[in-house]
Amino acid sequence: MSVLHMVAGIAFFWGVVPFCFGELVCFGKSDEIRNDIFFRFIIGFYASVACFTLVCIPMTLSERKFHELKYVYMIVVLLVVFVICLGKIMSKKKYSIKIEKIEIKCWIWIILFSVLFLAQLFRICTRLVMSMDDSVYIPLTNDIIYSDKLLMYDHATGVNFESVWNGRGKYVGSSWYAMMAFWADALGVHVLFLWRTVFPCFFLMLYYLTLFVVSGVFWKGELSKRWMFLFFNGIFMEVKGEKVAMGASWGKFVIKFGCVILLIYILYVICKKESMEMRDSILLLTVTAAGIGMTVMTIMLFPIILGTAAVLDICKRKKTSMLIMAGVASIPIVVEAVVYLMAHFLN
Amino acid sequence: MPFSLGYVINVVFEKQHGDRWETKEHGLYNCWAMGMFCFMGICGIVFGAIPNVVSVKLCIYVLLVAVTIIFIPYRMWWAIKNKIWRNMLDNDLGMDIRIGSIVFAAYSFLFVFVSTVVEDTAYYSDNVSDVLSVGLGESFYNLLYVLTGMKEAKLVYYFIPIVLLLFAYAVYQNLISQMHVEKKIVAWFMFALAFIYLFPVWKPEWNGYNFFGRLWDTLTFVSCIYAPLVMLWILYFILLIRKMCQNKRADYYGMIWLLISLVFVIGIGNLCGLPEQHVAQTPIEEIIYVDQNTFYVVRRILQVYGVGRFHYAILPLLMLILFYIEDDKKSPMLLYGFVVLMIYFMPFIAGPYIKNYGCQGYADVALLWNVPIFFAYTVARGISLCDKAWKRICVFVGFFIMLFLMCIFNTSLWGEPQMFTRGGV
Numbered sequence: 003m004s005v006l007h008m009v010a011g012i013a014f015f016w017g018v019v020p021f022c023f024g025e026l027v028c029f030g031k032s033d034e035i036r037n038d039i040f041f042r043f044i045i046g047f048y049a050s051v052a053c054f055t056l057v058c059i060p061m062t063l064s065e066r067k068f069h070e071l072k073y074v075y076m077i078v079v080l081l082v083v084f085v086i087c088l089g090k091i092m093s094k095k096k097y098s099i100k101i102e103k104i105e106i107k108c109w110i111w112i113i114l115f116s117v118l119f120l121a122q123l124f125r126i127c128t129r130l131v132m133s134m135d136d137s138v139y140i141p142l143t144n145d146i147i148y149s150d151k152l153l154m155y156d157h158a159t160g161v162n163f164e165s166v167w168n169g170r171g172k173y174v175g176s177s178w179y180a181m182m183a184f185w186a187d188a189l190g191v192h193v194l195f196l197w198r199t200v201f202p203c204f205f206l207m208l209y210y211l212t213l214f215v216v217s218g219v220f221w222k223g224e225l226s227k228r229w230m231f232l233f234f235n236g237i238f239m240e241v242k243g244e245k246v247a248m249g250a251s252w253g254k255f256v257i258k259f260g261c262v263i264l265l266i267y268i269l270y271v272i273c274k275k276e277s278m279e280m281r282d283s284i285l286l287l288t289v290t291a292a293g294i295g296m297t298v299m300t301i302m303l304f305p306i307i308l309g310t311a312a313v314l315d316i317c318k319r320k321k322t323s324m325l326i327m328a329g330v331a332s333i334p335i336v337v338e339a340v341v342y343l344m345a346h347f348l349n
Numbered sequence: 350m351p352f353s354l355g356y357v358i359n360v361v362f363e364k365q366h367g368d369r370w371e372t373k374e375h376g377l378y379n380c381w382a383m384g385m386f387c388f389m390g391i392c393g394i395v396f397g398a399i400p401n402v403v404s405v406k407l408c409i410y411v412l413l414v415a416v417t418i419i420f421i422p423y424r425m426w427w428a429i430k431n432k433i434w435r436n437m438l439d440n441d442l443g444m445d446i447r448i449g450s451i452v453f454a455a456y457s458f459l460f461v462f463v464s465t466v467v468e469d470t471a472y473y474s475d476n477v478s479d480v481l482s483v484g485l486g487e488s489f490y491n492l493l494y495v496l497t498g499m500k501e502a503k504l505v506y507y508f509i510p511i512v513l514l515l516f517a518y519a520v521y522q523n524l525i526s527q528m529h530v531e532k533k534i535v536a537w538f539m540f541a542l543a544f545i546y547l548f549p550v551w552k553p554e555w556n557g558y559n560f561f562g563r564l565w566d567t568l569t570f571v572s573c574i575y576a577p578l579v580m581l582w583i584l585y586f587i588l589l590i591r592k593m594c595q596n597k598r599a600d601y602y603g604m605i606w607l608l609i610s611l612v613f614v615i616g617i618g619n620l621c622g623l624p625e626q627h628v629a630q631t632p633i634e635e636i637i638y639v640d641q642n643t644f645y646v647v648r649r650i651l652q653v654y655g656v657g658r659f660h661y662a663i664l665p666l667l668m669l670i671l672f673y674i675e676d677d678k679k680s681p682m683l684l685y686g687f688v689v690l691m692i693y694f695m696p697f698i699a700g701p702y703i704k705n706y707g708c709q710g711y712a713d714v715a716l717l718w719n720v721p722i723f724f725a726y727t728v729a730r731g732i733s734l735c736d737k738a739w740k741r742i743c744v745f746v747g748f749f750i751m752l753f754l755m756c757i758f759n760t761s762l763w764g765e766p767q768m769f770t771r772g773g774v
Contacts, residue, residue, distance in 0.1 A: 220726065227733050234725035 004190050008200075011189035016204060019079055020046035022086040023053065027288050030281055035271045041215050044208065044264060045285060048292035051181065052334075053078060055295030058177035059341060062152040069150055072184055108226035115233040119210065122236070126202045136197065139179070143193045146183040177295045205260070210236070212260040216267045261296065262307065265289045269311040278323045286331035294338040301339050305332055 024046025028036040035041055054075055061071050104112075146152060186196045210232055221227035268289065272282045286308070293300035308328035315324035732741045 221729075221733070224733070227729055230732065231725050231729040234728045238725055 007190035015185065015188055018083060019050050022083045023049035025086045026082055027284060038215060040211055044212055044215065045288060048261065049288045051295050052288050052291035054181050055177045055291055058180050066152065067150050068146050068152055068183060071152065071180060105226060108229060111226055111229035111233055115229055115236060118233060118236045122206060123203050127199055130198055140193050140197055143179050143182045146180055147187060152180055178297065181295065209260045212263050216263060261289060261293055265307060273311065273315050273324065283327040283330040286327060290331045291334040294334050301335055304335055308332060
């Protein structure tokens, strides 16, 4: 039963929900970036994370219960899924999956990469690799589940996290712990299992998927080379393979694994367009909002990336549209920074 | 000295190409920056790989001085002979330089002014010693220590920031050189802001230091300068590659330029470990004491999230470089790719000799995130460019040989063999 619970949870929260959120974020007329079903899935996943963050931070600051957070988020998620499904049913547009003929040499790279990927998954599933940080992440996430409180206080001692600089207070604005707690609850698994087995598998898949999407820039219409790129990337990842297993569960590693790559990809695609559309800033906004949910380090990291893209675009086009979009995308970061500072001010 | 090195490089390429970028487009500052890239890169590699060898330091010292003595007069003679002083002045002392000079002069004044006020550096000296011994080991600072005879504290808090500021200025000047005057003004304003934002607000009772002490500490906190510096370098790197890609021919000059600027990364890589090490080295009592101080939090955001983690931003930005390269298929990408590859390979070669955290921090960045994508891109691109099967096989086999070598060299870098192991705590 618990396995079924987990599989159903994964299928819904990391399958259906990302696709629905992806459809929501990529609204309007299709273009190069929005046509890519993999991109829609990836951005949809980050959109679901962003949604959780937007719900979680106010509830954390207002000291609400964890179960209330779960209900609110579930209502939002179900609403989105319902609306998107209804829209799909009502829409007269017919979807057809176009299957291109794959050449033999492409199959070779696909098989090579698949073997490598499966080997990585096998290693993750069969070897439990722990690190020192787990002693913080896992107990804190368990605290949320079993105390039904969000991370404002240490439930063991009752001490306000913001009163002691112990490395935990910095997460007040991040919903990562609560998100982990939610997923562990939703999937019906222990946090340790989620943390060290389920997450690395999922995020590794997400990472390769992101690279596959990004490789379209390098080899447009050349499928075999994109798979080749994935394969070699996997080989190099293997050199430091223990990090794949160890790191993939932390928020900051997820950021490094795919979120920043996706952000820079979106920036690139936007910069390549002849005329920028302001709706593109929603894509950027989604990634930045998801980023702050995962780790507070995005307070500086994302503005640097966005600012760099804006400066480059100003140099190239002599227009400020990219700067404006970067500014819009930075709103969640500014909010996060304010929350971060307020948490210390109010203490 | 950096100017001299820049001249050397320029003169060498003048002989080969009859080309001279620094007078055509980039200006004198480019020359200086090029020399600075090279200087720091050499220091980073040599002193990372061969620590505590005074004779090596002195050899380099003599070499650099010799270069200075020989090439500055040569350069002056060359300039007079070719009657290019006027052009150089026209190019270099334009509006951007004047505006930039004002901004820079303000900072210089601040540095000098504050440095004369602060007298008690004993605390810093001890602290810096700790940081250097752990974070930087025997690399770049030791050379400067030998060359200048300065104490460590003075070196870190007086000399290095000024050099880095000069460097940042040079890079930034290049970056915005193509802009119109109005935008240059805005750009310089942003440049000023970029450094002003690094000033935490003063708190008089903070640790008992006076205003100038705290301000100076902040100003000269080396890590604070790295973030904008490295980001500027990356921006410049992008522009450089774009410029090279626009050339129809394989531009060896540009390639070597790229090589030099990448060598710089290794030099700066040796310094990478400093920010977090500094935080880690700060006595715990002090951290708890200043915890209540909101401004400490501001600083912490800047240091840890902004600077300590800045290397996370390098990966996507380097990917951006790849994107730009891909805009022009005619560029000799494979060549550049292998240059990048070679540079990233260097830390592995030097690995067994490098024990300090600084380079490990760099290697961590390189190994985990940048290298896989860059390597994979280069190899995949290499294979796809081969027109015959045997060439593809050669690239494929060469890739695994290189990987094997990398693993071997990497064994000592982390203190234990990493190849085929899945270690953990």
